[in-house]
Amino acid sequence: MGKVEIVLNSLPMSGGDGPNSYSKNSQLQRRSASLLKETIDKLITEKLDAKTLVSDSNTFCIADLGCATGPNTFFLVQDIIKSVENTLEPNSTKPEFLVFFNDLTNNDFNTLFTSLPQDRSYFAVGVPGSFYGCVLPQSSVHIVVSLAATHWLSSVPKEVLDKSSEAWNKGKVHYSNAAEEVVKAYEDQFGRDMEKFLEARAQEIVSGGLLVVGMCGIPQGMPFSNLADSIMYTSMADVLTQMQSQGLISEEQVDTFNIPIYSASPEEVAALVEKNGCFAVESMELMDPTTWLKRPMDVEDVRQWMVCIKATMGSLFINHFGDHLLDDIFDRLTARLVGLTDKVESSYREKVMLFFALKRK
Amino acid sequence: MGKVEIVLNSLPMSGGDGPNSYSKNSQLQRRSASLLKETIDKLITEKLDAKTLVSDSNTFCIADLGCATGPNTFFLVQDIIKSVENTLEPNSTKPEFLVFFNDLTNNDFNTLFTSLPQDRSYFAVGVPGSFYGCVLPQSSVHIVVSLAATHWLSSVPKEVLDKSSEAWNKGKVHYSNAAEEVVKAYEDQFGRDMEKFLEARAQEIVSGGLLVVGMCGIPQGMPFSNLADSIMYTSMADVLTQMQSQGLISEEQVDTFNIPIYSASPEEVAALVEKNGCFAVESMELMDPTTWLKRPMDVEDVRQWMVCIKATMGSLFINHFGDHLLDDIFDRLTARLVGLTDKVESSYREKVMLFFALKRK
Known part of the structure; x- marks a missing residue:
């Protein structure tokens, strides 16, 4: 196994179950998951030979990589189990299911464990560690899923933080609208990370098993600035610059803050x-990410969007700027984006979820 | 699997790593574990056919049931892995090790995970749930260990809490020096719990695998009142009665507080x-529990004992009497026991750890 754990600059989702927590504010993720439900069911039905896979031990193993604290992972896992059971003959011995819930070591596993469904039909275990290395033994899982997790890079590309580099990303928080060198640095980092991700999964997944991934996507060749998220990242930079001018944060803090999220194209991953x-490759496609297609979009949709972003990215801001500024930052950001509702509405929001399913040879 | 999880009246060890935490105050447990090291090594060397067991998947699985938050479990697991590796031929492919760390769902797994050794040579997963039911799939583990955990009953025997029962344990906190019916109620509860424990392990452990248990023990026929722990339990009751007379806690609170810990004899478990x-049965014996044999014992030893007891039983008191009284209770208890050092010194403290090792047929 990889003894050296990759330390993510990014922090895990907000823990606990308070009003700002991930577990209370992940409706967008849940809707994406339910949209994926049919697709995943179809994959399992058509591409997975569950009967042969469980024949040895009668235990069917599923891993959710980047599961956060629930509850979306519980719905997802339950759906997968149902699909697998449906592919088995009605009179055959039912397999037992073992589910590995993985996330970074500093994820709030206590909340995950205490919110596990009481009536679950599977054994549940937690696996701490970065999925950019092996987190499970060789050939130990039959289906691995990872939703809304692999667009998080293992770290901010280091060139982006280097004042002497061409990729120094001064005054910006993302590669959106940034210098070509910044885009390249993010792209290279994603390439290295995805290579490690695939290598580790190739070790862990049994021959015939499935790897199913949903993450931020973008049509090949489209500039990131077309996307709704680009408006958000630009607004974040504007808010931080404003707060810097008001003496609330330092220039250094603004210049060294970057969000390690990357949107990949199908061609790039292929x-x-x-x-x-x-x-x-069993499937490699860009899909519509549910709520974003709402037309017309109103300010309430934008507000709800920011509640979700705060739950998923909040810890990045807390880590960099301190707990005391989180609400201020997001209040300003929300106000700014509400004022840009029309611009968000007319941005490209269709095929921005990359979905792919791979079968281990 | 057991869908209904047994709810323990007992709470898990104190979480976190603060001054009162289990992780900082479990030296007694650590010394017992190191005493056991040789015994366990011998068992693995002589009784386990590791080569055959790992031949299928090349993954060797170990579970520690009732692992708390570490660090003792990490030493134990590392020793077991070393022993298993030593039994394999030097030139054979090294197996991968997967370790299941189990404890109650409300155990502090976050602390356990963040304190996992960085340079560990095994995959680590956390398993939330009561070991009085199945927590893992059928035939999924090769060695199961449980140290200082199975003397914790799944709950206080309900008769002991029933005013109308002969076993109503008014004014006492344990079956030590209690009515015959109370002793019987604890004994029966242990019998039912150990039955469930063995049934669950029989499901989970592969044929040829080992179950290794260390827990509170007592020679058959010896009254509990001979033991050092008896002096502690009596002192606890005295302290609580005193605090009741001072109006700090209610009579009801004192009468309904019982510690669900049972010391079993080898004959009873056999x-x-x-x-x-x-x-x-590969081994079934009473062993000496290290520090207790210190002669002469001084007041510092008694104080240290109470620090450990506070770390392991503190949450029981917090749960029943509230957080604000914990220090007061243990300050009084420590003072009282320090005054009884001679009595503790002359109590029976030799063979009070029951150690047994079983091989799955």
């Missing part, structure tokens, strides 16, 4: 899968 | 193992 060589 | 029928 090339990495081919390079890895251990998987066959 | 009978339950035979009844279960799935295991062969």
Whole structure:
């Protein structure tokens, strides 16, 4: 196993179950998951030979990588189990299901464990560690899913933080609208991370098993500035610059803050899968991410969007600027984006979820 | 799997790593564990056919049931892995090790995970749930250990809390020096719990695998009142009665407080193992529990003892009497026991750790 754990600059989702927590504010993720439900069910039905896979031990193993604290992961896992059971003959011995819930070591596993469904039909275990290394033994899982997690890079690309580099990302929080060198640095970082991700999964997944991933996506060749998220990242930078001018944060703090999230194109991931060589592509497509398609969008939708972003990215801001500024930052950001509702409405919001399913050769 | 999780009246060890935490105050447990090291090593060397067990998947699985938050469990697991590796031929492929760390769902797994050794040579997962039911799939583990955990009953025997019962344990906190009916109620509860424990382990452990348990023990026929712990339990009751007379706690609170810990004899456990029928007894003995044998014992030893007891039983008191009284209770208890150092010194403290090792048929 990888003894050296990759330390993410990004922090895990907000823990606990308070009003700002991930577990209370992940409706967008849940809707995406339910949209994916049918797709995943179809994959399992058509591409997975569950009967053969469980024949040895009668235990079917599922891993959710980047599960956060629930509850979306519980719905997802329950759906997968139902799909697998449906592919088995009605009179055959039912397999037992073991589910590995993985996230970074500093994820709030206590909340995850105490919110596990009481009436679950599976054994549940928690797996702490970065999925950019192996987190489970060789050939130990049959289905691995990872939703809304692999767009988080293992760290901010280091060139972006280096004042002497061409990729120094002064005054910005993301590669959106940034210098070409910044875009390249993010792209390279994603390439290295996804390579490690695929290598580790190739180790862990049994031959014939499935790897199913949903993450931020973008059509190949489209500039990131077309996307709704770009408006958000630009607004974040504007808010931080404003707060700097008011003496609330330092220039240094603004310049060194970058959000390590990357949107990949299907072509880019397909090339990495081919390079890895251990998987066959069963599906590789850009999908619509539910709520974003709402037309017309109103200010309430934008507010709700920011509540979700605060739950998922809040800890990044807390880590960098301190707990005391979180609400101020997001109040300003929300106000700014509410004023940009029309711009968000007319941004590209269709095919921005990359979904892919691979079968271990 | 057991969908209904047994709810323990007992709470888990004190979480976190503060001055009162279990992770900082479990030296007694650590010394017991190191005493056991040789015994466990010998067992693995002589009784375990590791080579055959790992031949299928090359993954060797170990579970620590009732692991608390560490660090003792990490030393124990590392020793077991070393022993297993030593039994394998030097030139054979090294197996991968997967370790299941189990404790109650409300155990502080966050602390356990963040204190996992960085340079560990095994995959670590956390398993929330009561070990009085199945917590893992069938035939999924090769060695199960449980140290200082199975003397915790799944709950206080309900008769002991029932005013109308002969076993109503008014004014006492334990079956030590209590009515015969109270002793019987604890004994029966232990019998039912150990039956469930063995049934669950028989499901989870592969044929040829080992179950290794260390817990509170007592020579058959010896009254509990001979033991050092008896002096402690009597002192606890005295302290609580005193605090009641001072109006700090109610009579009701004192009468309904019972510590669900049971000391079993080898004969008693052997009978339950035979009844279960799935295991062969490889070892069943009473051992000396390290520090207790110190002669002469001084007041500092008694104080240290109470620090450990506070870390392991503190949450029981917090749960029943409230957080604000914990220090007061333990200050009084420590003062009282320090005054009884001679009595503790002359109590029976030799063979009060029951150690048993079973091999799954």
